[in-house]
Amino acid sequence: MKVWVWADVTEDGPSSGTLEVLTKARDLGDEVAAVALGPGAKAAAGPLGEHGATTVFASDDAVFDDHLAQPAVHALAGLVEEHQPDVMLFPTSYDARDVAGRLQARTGSTLMANATDVLGPDTARTEILGGTKIVDVELSGPAPKLVLIRPQSFEAKASGGTAEVIEVPADIPGELKNAERTERHEEESSGPRLEDAKVVVAGGRGLGGPEAFELLDKLAAAIGNAAVGASRAAVDAGWVPYSYQVGQTGKTVKPEVYLCAGISGALQHLVGMKGAKRIVAITKDADAPILKIADLGVVGDLFQVVPALTEEIEKRRTGS
C-alpha cells in the first residue's frame, strides 16, 4: 500500500505533528512518501527519511510559502495523479487543513478530519463528544483517502532510514497566486511552548478577566518549565491570545501535569488535554465535568487556592 504524508516544513525542519504522522505511515504502508513544499523542504528530507519516508517530493521554492494553499495543491494534485497513493495523511495544522480541503475538491475522495488512529487503508478512528466515545469510520470512494490526524495521536520515533529526494517543479499559474502572505508576526509568550511544557497551567471563564491570568503566570514561573494555556471561553473573551487556546480549535497538550483553574471542562476543551498524565482541576462548581476526569479535583475559590499554591511551591524551593 502506498501511504503518503503531507509534511509541514519550515527552515527549522518538519513539524512535530508531521513526524508523528510519518511514524504511523511507516507501520501502515510498504511504500511511504512525504510531500514537502516551501523553504526548508529539501533539508527536511533528512528527518523525514529518518522517520520512515523512503521518498520525499520536495521544492524549496518560496511560492509555496508566500501564497496560501493554492500553489501547494496545484503541485500536490499533479503528484497524486501521477503516483496514485492509496492514503494521504495530514497533520492537523492551519496550512495542512487548507491543503487537504482543496485537494479533496480535485480528487473527489473522502476526507476524515480529527482522526486519532488509522486502522487500515479504509478505516480510521476518531474520538467524539470530548473523547468519551471512540468511533471507527469506514472510508469509501476514490483514492487517495484523505485523513487529518490530531496532534499527539502517535509518538514520533526515528527508524534511521534515508529518503530519496525528488524535485517538484514550481511552475505555478499566476491565477493561483492571489492569496499572498505579506508578513508574519510572532506573539509567542516567554517560557516553554504549550505543546512541549512538562506542566500546563490553564485558566478559563472562572478567572473573570485578563488580570487573573497573572496569578497563573506566577504559578507557572514558580513551578518552572510550565506554560500557561486557556480555554476557548477565555480566548473568545479576549483575555489572552488564541495561541494560548487548548482544545478542539486550539492546541492539544499531553503534559505530565495539567493544572487548570476556572475551567468547567466543555467537550471542546477536554479533547485538547485529556491525554495529560495527571490532571488537577480547581473550580468552584462541584458539578463541573472536568472533575470527572481530574486525578485531583479541588472545589473552591481559585483566587485563594492558586496564590496559596504558588506560595507553597516557592517555600519549598527556598527550603524555608
Added chain:
Amino acid sequence: MNVIVLTKWVPEPEGTPKLGDDGLLVREGADGALDPGDEYGLEAALQLVETVGEGEVTLISMGPEVAHAALQRGLAMGAHNGVRITDDALRGSDSLATARVLAKAIERQDFDLVIAGVESTDGYTGTVPATIAELLSLPSLTFARELHLSDDTLTIERQTATGYDDVVSPLPAVVTVTAGATEPRYPSLKGVMAAKSKPVETLSLADLGLSADDVQPTQKVVNVTDAPPKQGGETIEADDTTPARIVEVLVEAKVL
C-alpha cells in the same frame, strides 16, 4: 458589496449531543440553533456591507427543515435574505457532499465574498470552506481574526500557532473567520419582526443540478465504543491543606 455567509444549524451547543444507532448525531427533534461559530462571520459580513454602504448579506444553509431557525436568527441579526438547501438525500452528508452542494448554491448568486466559520461546533471538520473555494477556483483566506477591505482588496490577519500573518487577496474570495474575531450583535426586536418577512429560498438537490449520486456519503460509522473511564480520581473541598495536596501531585510527577 454582496457577501454570502455560510450558516449551519447545529444541535443545542450547550446540550449533550446524542448518537443514533447509525452512529450519526441525532438532529431530528433536537433543540438547535445557529452555530455560534457562524455569528462572528455574519457580524463581519454585516460590518463590511454597512461600511461600503451598499449591497446585501445572503445566508446559505444546508440542513433539514428545522434549520430554518438558524436562518431566522441570522436574518434577525441583519442579513438580507437566505437560501436553504433541504433534501432527504443529504442526511448524513460528508464534507465533500456538503462542499459540492454549497458551491452550487453559491454559484447561483452574485457575490464578492463568501464568509464561513472556521469549523462547525458539531462536526469540527474545518475543511469545507477550502473545498468550496477550490470547487469555485477562488482563493481561500482561512483563520481570519481581522478583516479589512480597501477597494477590491481584502487584507486579513490570519491566526497562526505562534501569532498571525498578514494575508492579502483580490476579491472574490472565501474567508473563514475565527471565533472571537468580532462581537456579534444581538437581534433587535425590530430585527426579529423584520426577519419574518425577509425572502428565504428553499432549494432541493435537483434545483442545484445535482443528483443523489453526487452526494453519496463516503464515510460510514462501523463501530462505536465508550472510552475507558478515568480511574482513581478524587475530589476534595478546598481548605488549608489543599496547596500541599497539589504539591504532592507535582512531586509524584517529578516536575518539582
